[in-house]
Amino acid sequence: MTDAVRPADHPALPREKVGILIANLGTPDGTDYRSMRRYLSEFLSDKRVIDYPAWKWQPILQGIVLTVRPSKSGKAYKSIWNNEADESPLMTITKAQHAKLKTALETRYGEGNVVVDYCMRYGNPSTKSVVRRMVAQGCSKILFCPLYPQYAGATTATANDQFFRALMDEKWQPAARTLPPYFDSPAYTDALAASVTRVLAPMAEQPDILVCSYHGLPERYLHEGDPYFCHCHKTTRLLKEKLGLADDRIITTFQSKFGPEEWLKPYTVEEVARLAQAGKKRIAIMSPAFSADCIETLEEINEEIRESFVHAGGESFTYIPCLNDDDAHIAALMQSIEANLQGWIA
Template identity: 70%
Template sequence: MSQVTRPPHAPTEHPKIARGKTGVLLANLGTPDDYSYWPMRRYLNEFLSDKRVIDYPAWKWQPLLQLIILTKRPFSSGKAYESIWDKENGESPLMVITKEQTTKIAETLTERHSDHVMVDFCMRYGNPSTISKVREMVAAGCERILFFPLYPQYAGATTATANDQFFRALMKEKWQPAARTVSAYFDHPAYIEALAQSVEASYAMQPERPELLVVSYHGMPKRYLMEGDPYHCQCQKTTRLLKERLGWDDTELRTTFQSQFGPEDWLQPYTVEEVARVAAEEGKKSIAVIAPAFSADCIETLEEINEEIKESFEHAGGEHFLYIPCLNADQAHVGALCDIIDENLGGWVS
């Protein structure tokens, strides 16, 4: 429990300081505040200006981004967001789900550690910002902060840029808390178990078993792999461990990559092309798709997979398309995340 007091032996005019808590700060990619043009443009500008995401020289990339891409893309992206927007809550699904995850994780950690742990979330792009949430935690008396990017597989364009922003936030603090970051959990047994349970539960609800499970991960330029990014290898291992846990053979699932952008070659096979191929060339009429790289449903799953990729499969002759939702605030997922958090809190809380 944090206490707002003056340091021992300090003079009476010394400001009172809150101390004593441990913070757990969850982080996800981000979301626009609204799907209209200017909120979309602000969000896309921040995202696409990140050198971890687009590493072209600024002199080459920024004119293209500011003069061409950001005059058109906010309209098309806005329509995509509008199609999935949670009208009841007035927020994107990613925001709604992240809030629910945070609440459930906070409840579980409070049961385990009383009120010694403060749990909150931030977004790498958009609101609430990483800097604002680190400031709140320090002001609330967090002497230690565990920063947890909610990306099971590490990538420079996701985990690394989230960590970068966390460290920038610490640079603004007069009295920095002790800090730790959670590493990728792509092979953590509790995460794999939660994935497997979600597949089993979804399959159990179907009148007929899908002929193939497509395990679709967010893509990235192949060049990043060749430069040393471990993302591709970690995705492949997640698929292998999921297959082994389910007790399946290699013919029952395959790894693909989605969301390619720009002129470079990206990790392949591309999900949108592969689902069409298995329908047209392999004659499969029924498939399921799961997206293990996303901890919460978002534009890439609800719009891209469940609309664009589904449409590609059906246009090629497919008949039954099942999207298996992200783990979201499922209790097995929350439990897995809390276990990972506790492992990383070792020595900080009892």
């Protein structure tokens, strides 16, 4: 509606912009019991994460799991917490990723033409609150970008679900797109390979094997059509080819098993022990499924999985950090974002 035909009492309208909203998994607000319980309740109540019937799962979750697990998880978070900023490393890294992407996108498209923001699937800032803010800023189009290289129902899909739920509350709903998985993007593979080379090249003795540890899922999800398992194996294959590694110098494993079901195998914590017992005394390990270091990498891999390897006779355990806000990672994300903004902005 132009100013010439707009009634005098018509609400003010902001200039139309394109929004780019990056989303990560989420983080508790603190390491105390109540913060952990609130976060875990939201996370573990997600039907995309645990798809048992509510009548069966909720009494277990609310009565047993959320009585014991918040204290245990709080202790793990305390070991990695960013005390200076009073936030989890995932939040610190997501803010850094957002800052670099914001600068790059505003430089590319003009500061007045795009709005770049970030949200979390669980915890704060919530997807709903950030979508509301972006609409108020004039975003008539939003590209939603879950920062998961490989697609999984329990990560990409649930983030998208929450985004679309947020749109349902908007009177004037913006046009929407979602960023597809980018695990096979050459720029992403290049960034992964560069991160490996940066850590391993200065080492006097090279690792016997590179372990690519991905977050696990129940095995039945694969048989129900989730492509995550295949995306992970292709990620490893592309990385192997880029680094020029022999087949026996790199493997795919899965971590973070939860509950009684069989999950995707081999389990990282068991496989690193088997490698040590088989004579692979020097290993390097990385987590290509995570765009940012978090509790599963900084605590689970660097503590629990490291301990399993050393206890089984391993001698050298090298952790290769996630891509985080590395410039090559930001460049890879920019390529995917720009490709999916086609037709929306010049």
